[in-house]
Amino acid sequence: MKKSKYFLILYLFAAILSQGTLFSQSLTPSNFRYTEQVVDALKALEGYRDHVYLDNNNNPIFGYGHLVTEKELPSLQDDFGYETLSGKETEEKSFTPPVNKLSEAEKMQTIEEYLRKDIDITLEKMKKNITVSLTQYQVDALVIYLFWRGANELNADVQELYDLINAQKHEKVIDFIKNRPKSDQTYLPGNRRRNAKTAELYRTGEFPFIWY
Numbered sequence: 001m002k003k004s005k006y007f008l009i010l011y012l013f014a015a016i017l018s019q020g021t022l023f024s025q026s027l028t029p030s031n032f033r034y035t036e037q038v039v040d041a042l043k044a045l046e047g048y049r050d051h052v053y054l055d056n057n058n059n060p061i062f063g064y065g066h067l068v069t070e071k072e073l074p075s076l077q078d079d080f081g082y083e084t085l086s087g088k089e090t091e092e093k094s095f096t097p098p099v100n101k102l103s104e105a106e107k108m109q110t111i112e113e114y115l116r117k118d119i120d121i122t123l124e125k126m127k128k129n130i131t132v133s134l135t136q137y138q139v140d141a142l143v144i145y146l147f148w149r150g151a152n153e154l155n156a157d158v159q160e161l162y163d164l165i166n167a168q169k170h171e172k173v174i175d176f177i178k179n180r181p182k183s184d185q186t187y188l189p190g191n192r193r194r195n196a197k198t199a200e201l202y203r204t205g206e207f208p209f210i211w212y
Helices: 002-024 036-046 073-080 104-129 136-149 156-166 170-179 189-204
Strands: 049-054 060-063 082-087 090-096
Touching: 036 104, 036 136, 049 073, 049 090, 060 073, 060 104, 073 082, 073 104, 104 136, 136 156, 136 189, 156 170, 170 189
Parallel strands: 049 082
Antiparallel strands: 049 060, 082 090
């Protein structure tokens, strides 16, 4: 019995070391991927709503911050319900309940699918614009950061970040993640704390236990 416990401890220790090695190995852009820790982190950071709602610019949003397209809108409205403005002269919103009755499991599956689709879009933008190898934890940090900021290289600030990454100026990348606000928004304290912890993930490879 003691011998079997000893080998179990050795096996678990080896598995932990192996996971750490995989986390710190270099990945070429074509092999970029995200870990499940990214999904968990974004769920904690973004929060979600189980219906289509209007953001501050009256754009339709669903789930974990997904910007709803015209093609997606009808089915999401029918399945989850949606917000509308009460009238042209008011900012008050009213809620229209869903037509279809989905189970909680079906709702959560759809919300999860939209989140992962948006993460995949972020990752594909990174593969397109980053030309150097990165560690898994650097990839994870950038996915979390660009999910918040947007990964489109047509944004001058985002292109500047890609340029810093490709020049391997990692301290400047860390400073950018921590301190660069979106040009069209106030840098709120919550976003500042979030990005500071994302920068530390990029630097150290350690996921924050608590993000806020």
